[in-house]
Amino acid sequence: MLPLEGILVVEHSMGLAGPFAGVRLADLGARVIRIEQAEEGSLPLISLYRNKERFLYNAACDQDTRKLNQLIAAADIYLDGPSLQALPFGGASREKWRFNHPQLIHAMITSCGGRDVEDTKAYDDLFIQALTGMPWLNGNADDPPIPFPLSTVEMFASANLVQGILAALVHRAHTRSGMLVEVSLLESAIDVQFEVLTTHLNDGGLQPQRSAVSNAHAYLAAPYGVYETSDGYLALAMGSVLELGKLLHCDALAKYKDPASWFVHRDEIKLNLTEHLKSRPASAWEKDLEAGGYWCAEVQTTQDLLQHEGFRALQHLQQIEVEDQGLFVTPHCPIKIDSTHLNSRRGILRAGEDNAAIEEEFKLI
Structure with missing residues (x-):
């Protein structure tokens, strides 16, 4: 019933x-x-x-x-x-x-x-x-x-x-x-905009500022966003910029030691990532990052979704x-x-x- x-x-x-x-x-x-x-x-x-x-x-x-x-x-x-x-x-x-x-x-x-x-x-x-x-x-x-x-x-x-x-x-x-x-x-x-409105109403009424590079959330620090690779796109979630730099062998990220800088300098960090990630396929980056326990995912098309083993299993x-x-x-x-x-x-x-x-x-x- x-x-x-x-x-x-x-x-x-x-x-x-x-x-x-x-x-x-x-x-x-x-x-x-x-x-x-x-x-x-x-x-x-x-x-x-x-x-x-x-x-x-x-x-x-x-x-x-x-x-x-x-x-x-x-x-x-x-x-x-x-x-x-x-x-x-x-x-x-x-x-x-x-x-x-x-x-x-x-x-x-x-x-x-x-x-x-x-x-x-x-x-x-x-x-x-x-x-x-x-x-x-x-x-x-x-x-x-x-x-x-x-x-x-x-x-x-x-x-x-x-x-x-x-x-x-x-x-x-x-x-x-x-x-x-x-x-x-x-x-x-x-x-559904409770994050944006609550922040706006309690930070002096500042307008939410989109990142200039790979924006995915106005209030989240780098590396949060979607990045182009040599053959597609890779989504990176929240995490340590320093740890990300090590896993990607991206030396340009090593200088951002202060976590506060990951938001203040998010566009700089994202620009460095943008150039670095274009050198290899999305699947290769995903494999390295997942092995290191870092949140990431390839950006799939609708056709990719329908062929994905997870979708098929559902x-x-x-x-x-x-x-x-x-x-x-x-x-x-x-x-x-x-x-x-x-x-x-x-x-x-x-x-x-x-x-x-x-x-x-x-x-x-």
């Missing part, structure tokens, strides 16, 4: 954060009914519809709104947002809904907390990254702002929402009372069937329960194919 079996989730969300939270709950055993207003999604997004039933809904139809309200009333969890559209609830306020349905857990994602003019704008992961200064942490000191090339903020928000939902389920098990769980993309982007891929499109391959949930992978239990049907069965089961009128 999976941990969330018997829990009914109605997911009425757009973008990536809400659907990703919904699929994580589904992976853990919850029954998730996804509300959609049209056939949606490119292939990557459709992968988040695994283990879900898909209910097609017309927001302009009063009868469909009644059906949706009935379905939400039967749910344990209603997950919605971010959305610029009016929410259902038949025109009732959230407060009235909580009074009439005290055990419902309402999990809500907003762009900027629901209390700011920014929430009236169409949200985007890149927009939130830009708003919070995240692109200024990427690249080297002379580079323009570089955004993180993933839906970083939405993934953080999704993880936060799932944590809040699981906490609310524990609370409800003790009190028989539901909760409103709110997560915003903006606050999630701020939260057996981290699954096949899912999409109606009319056939099988596609995607990663499975990273959580194991009793040493068992949480693979997809259900293929992905077209939007609306589950309507008739859901309407009959819940007697939607």
Whole structure:
């Protein structure tokens, strides 16, 4: 039995954060009914519809709104947002809904907390990254702002929402009372920058300074960064610059005896490393450093990852069937329960194919 079996989730969300939270709950055993207003999604997004039933809904139809309200009333969890559209609830306020349905857990994602003019704008992961200064942490000191090339903020928000939902389920098990769980993309982007913001707020408000060479973290000393070798790239983590110089036979590092200099003179140190590491392949440097117990790793491509023995050992891929499109391959949930992978239990049907069965089961009128 999976941990969330018997829990009914109605997911009425757009973008990536809400659907990703919904699929994580589904992976853990919850029954998730996804509300959609049209056939949606490119292939990557459709992968988040695994283990879900898909209910097609017309927001302009009063009868469909009644059906949706009935379905939400039967749910344990209603997950919605971010959305610029009016929410259902038949025109009732959230407060009235909580009074009439005290055990419902309402999990809500907003762009900027629901209390700011920014929430009236169409949200985007890149927009939130830009708003919070995240692109200024990427690249080297002379580079323009570089955004993180993933839906970083939405993934953080999704993880936060799932944590809040699981906490609310524990609370409800003790009190028989539901909760409103709110997560915003903006606050999630701020939260993940706790290192940068805590330092900035307590060091006199100094702007974080990216290293001019091989920057990987504004507040970490050399050698932390990624370096070019004769055939690829090598990532070096935190460690003694003196010990690194010995293992690499890089005499130029011997003069940096004071650990404080590893930050103050980090660009000098990194320049020395940059020139030295170009003389041999990444694998050769990695072998020498690992033999000396120094943290390092070759920088792999996506193809390298898929061929890596560690990746193969994880057996981290699954096949899912999409109606009319056939099988596609995607990663499975990273959580194991009793040493068992949480693979997809259900293929992905077209939007609306589950309507008739859901309407009959819940007697939607």
